Amino acid sequence: MAKDSVGVxxxxxxxxxxxxxxxxxxxxxxxxxxxxxxxxxxxxxxAERFDIPHAVTGDxxxxxxxxxxxxxxxxxxxxxxxxxxAAIEAGKHVLCEKPFALDQAxxxxxxxxxxxxxxxxLVNFEFRTTPARMEMRRRFRxxxxxELLHVHVTAFGDFVRMTEGRTARWWxxxxxxxxxxxxxxxxxxxxxxxxxxxxxxxxxxxxTMIKEHRPLRExxxxxxxxxxxxxxxxxxxxxxxxxxxxxxxxxxxxxTQRIExxxxxxxxxxxxxxxxxxxxxxxxxxxxxxPAPEAATEAVDPHYIPMGVWTSQIVEAVKAGKQIAxxxxxxxxxxxxxxxxxxxxxxxxWVDIDV
Numbered sequence: 001m002a003k004d005s006v007g008v009x010x011x012x013x014x015x016x017x018x019x020x021x022x023x024x025x026x027x028x029x030x031x032x033x034x035x036x037x038x039x040x041x042x043x044x045x046x047a048e049r050f051d052i053p054h055a056v057t058g059d060x061x062x063x064x065x066x067x068x069x070x071x072x073x074x075x076x077x078x079x080x081x082x083x084x085x086a087a088i089e090a091g092k093h094v095l096c097e098k099p100f101a102l103d104q105a106x107x108x109x110x111x112x113x114x115x116x117x118x119x120x121x122l123v124n125f126e127f128r129t130t131p132a133r134m135e136m137r138r139r140f141r142x143x144x145x146x147e148l149l150h151v152h153v154t155a156f157g158d159f160v161r162m163t164e165g166r167t168a169r170w171w172x173x174x175x176x177x178x179x180x181x182x183x184x185x186x187x188x189x190x191x192x193x194x195x196x197x198x199x200x201x202x203x204x205x206x207x208t209m210i211k212e213h214r215p216l217r218e219x220x221x222x223x224x225x226x227x228x229x230x231x232x233x234x235x236x237x238x239x240x241x242x243x244x245x246x247x248x249x250x251x252x253x254x255x256t257q258r259i260e261x262x263x264x265x266x267x268x269x270x271x272x273x274x275x276x277x278x279x280x281x282x283x284x285x286x287x288x289x290x291p292a293p294e295a296a297t298e299a300v301d302p303h304y305i306p307m308g309v310w311t312s313q314i315v316e317a318v319k320a321g322k323q324i325a326x327x328x329x330x331x332x333x334x335x336x337x338x339x340x341x342x343x344x345x346x347x348x349x350w351v352d353i354d355v
Contacts, residue, residue, distance in 0.1 A: 008068070009063065033054060035056075089117075091117060098124055098190075180246065211223060230341065232341055266282075293309055
């Protein structure tokens with residue numbers, strides 16, 4: 001790529017404004033050149049705030065702008081497909097938020113279209129870039145805990161109660177891609193795949209514990225049909241058994257996510273962003289000292305630093321014309337697990353995943 005900077009067009013002005021536009025604006029070699037919202041006044045206001053040249057209301061209009069090299073789709077999940085397909089049809093590289101799609105068929109369609117067009121395709125699993133996850137993967141892949149036997153994940157919090165009146169309606173509508181399994185579970189499913197390999201089967205219970213919620217800019221509550229709690233049992237391709245328990249409906253307390261991996265020769269534990277290790281015969285876990293992440297952004301939001309590392313990687317990939325991960329294939333694989341979990345919960349049976 002001959003251009004000095006990568007022109008980024010951002011579709012979506014929610015998370016796009018809170019995280020992506022500020023981070024892209026601070027990423028060396030990148031410039032946000034266009035923003036898209038269905039509301040022209042909103043698009044114009046965002047463009048003026050961040051000194052963005054183009055403010056438009058259509059996915060295709062943004063994708064076809066000559067100075068847009070990469071389209072970042074930061075809309076609710078039910079709008080990912082049209083934004084992604086507009087970018088692909090215009091021959092532009094594309095980054096899509098997670099959860100990637102409404103189902104695995106839609107995810108596979110986007111993956112195949114991107115491959116056929118020859119564009120770089122990426123999914124925003126930005127937490128892969130954290131030093132603790134990278135080191136956990138390195139140690140596991142080097143065999144530090146031997147044969148993997150068990151993986152346990154717990155993550156409970158008060159997200160639903162905490163965000164009363166602060167989150168958009170789609171978050172709580174299953175037909176629009178809302179729900180805790182997609183919003184939070186997709187990140188962890190990607191981490192499990194990234195570190196340990198493929199998940200090949202799932203048994204799940206998925207529930208809605210809180211039945212009503214007041215959405216953003218609304219005075220009355222809506223009925224929730226999207227999940228806020230899920231318990232997954234799973235099997236890894238190598239034979240290890242796993243459990244992933246998560247909920248966003250607790251009243252108080254809660255804590256950081258904890259991923260525990262038990263092998264024949266040792267243990268790896270990721271407690272929030274702290275990595276703990278033990279060798280066979282050890283009676284306690286020891287913390288691994290890790291370097292601070294190198295990022296172009298200040299940590300105003302917990303997404304900023306991992307996102308800043310990721311956007312820097314994307315800029316280099318686009319300039320080199322190189323496909324990197326996490327890609328649409330990773331989005332599709334994550335969606336396979338989500339779909340299998342939903343099928344399992346609906347049918348009350350174990351569901352195998354073809355990998």
